[in-house]
Amino acid sequence: MTPAGPAARTARPAWTTxxxxxxxxPVLLAGVDSALVAKDSPGWAVALSALAALALLLRRRWPVLVLLLTLPGSFLSYIWIAPIxxxxxxxxxxxxxxxxxxxATVFALVEFFHWPLSDHPLALDRDNALYAIQCLMLAAGPAALGLLARTRHELADRLDELTRGQQREHRLLTERVLVTERARLAREMHDVVSHQVSLISIQAGALQISSPDPVAKDTARTIRELSVRTLEELRQMVGVLRAAGVRPGVPLNPQPRLADLPELVAGCGLPVRTEFDxxxxxxxxAVERAAYRTVQEALTNAGKHAPGAELTVRVGSAGPRLLVEVRNGPPARRPDPLPGGGHGLVGLRERATLLGGTLTAGPTPDGGFLLRAELPA
Incomplete structure (x- = not known):
């Protein structure tokens, strides 16, 4: 038989705490003490002893009053548990x-000058000295234990307060580090992306003015408009990362909704067939914004990886779910190598999952690609 470990030895039933x-x-113990001590006493002494035991039910709310209610029984009979x-x-x-x-002093005096007073005549002798010490110890013991319990409770509260303070300081330090990191990311985004997009916008504006070809002018105007829109969204994103928002009085651009999809499709510069219902x-x-971002990412990927391919954008509903499907055929020419982070589809899948929906993406048998999202209301 293996000996029980420390946890098993110290385990106690839950009802004991x-x-x-x-x-x-303590009320039950005081009742037993009163019954044993006052069984041969007069009825009024038994009643005072029972009152002392029952008064302990109120000891946490009115401790001084409860002590005063236990003193008559302690004075007239030798009950100890209730006054202690x-x-x-x-x-x-x-x-x-x-x-x-x-x-504690009052209790010690009541115990020393006990009824009947003739049992303890006042005299400077050894018996009275020992009895006085006994009464003092009987009062000082529970008083010391009570002070110790209260001190322990106050120390526990203080320790809990210090722990919460440390957690609060740790949280503030973490938030400060996050703010610093967000500011660094904002600077990087502004210095790199904003500079490059601004150059694209400038070059597109110059091409729009200098080119005699109407098709090239329209393409340059579209590129310039997309660049300006990207810079505006980048400005707001940088403001959020800096945790300072945008400048007061400057309204935020409204978030894209389903009603903005026709404009998005028309401005992508790709041959797209739409089925919008x-x-x-x-x-x-949140569902409309996720649908917009899904179509936006699909059009971007099709333009990079399947130039010249035919695209079909379908937006419909199936009961309480919004269905978004973007399909492109095989590319008409070999795509130019463009850098990509590979995070677009991952972000779309996370959006759909957070909304309780699903997103699937993969190649089709004809060499194209299909992106399908189901977004519940």
Missing amino acids: APWFLLTL TAVYSVAAHRAQPRVTVLC PGPGPWPE
Whole structure:
């Protein structure tokens, strides 16, 4: 047989630490003490002893009053548990040490000058000295234990407060580090992306003015408009990363919705066939924004990886779900190598998952690509 470990040795039933058990156990012990001591006493002495035991139910709320209610029974009969518990409660639940000393002194005097007074004649002898020491110890013991319990409780509260303070400081430090990192990312985005997009916009504007070809002018104008829109969105994104928002008085651009999809398709510069029937609606804003971003990412990928391919954008509804499907055929020519982070589809899948939907993407048998999202309302 293997010996039990420390956890097994110290394990106790849950009911032994329940509030009702801790409240009623001293009452039961005081009742037994009163019954044993006052069984041969007059009826009024038995009643005072029973009152002392029952008064312990109120010891946490009115400890001084409970002590006063236990003193008559202690004076007339030799009950100890009720007044000792009351002295402990005064020390544990009253913050003034002077009140504890006064209550313990009163209890010691009641025990020393016990009824009948003739049993303890006042005399400077050894018996009275020993009895006085006994009464003092009987009062000082529970008072000291109560003060110790109250001090332990105050230390536990102080430790809990210090722990919460450390956690709060750690959280503030973490937030400060995050703000610093976000500011660094904002600077990098502004210095790199904004510079490159600005150059694209400038070159497109110059091409729009100098080119005699109408098709080239339209293409340059589209590039310039997309560049300006990208710079505006980048400005707002940098403001969010800096945790300072945008300048006061400058309105934020409205977030894209389903109603903005026709404009997005028309300005992408790709041959797109659309089937747009989202149902009666309205759809939640997060769902419409996710649908817009899904079509936007699909058009961007098709332009990079399948130039000249035919595209079909379908937006419909199936009960409480919004269906978004973007399909492109095989590329008409070999795509130019363009850098890509590979995070677009991952971000779209995360958007759909957060909304409780699904997103699938993969090649089709004819060499094209299909992106399909189901977004629940």
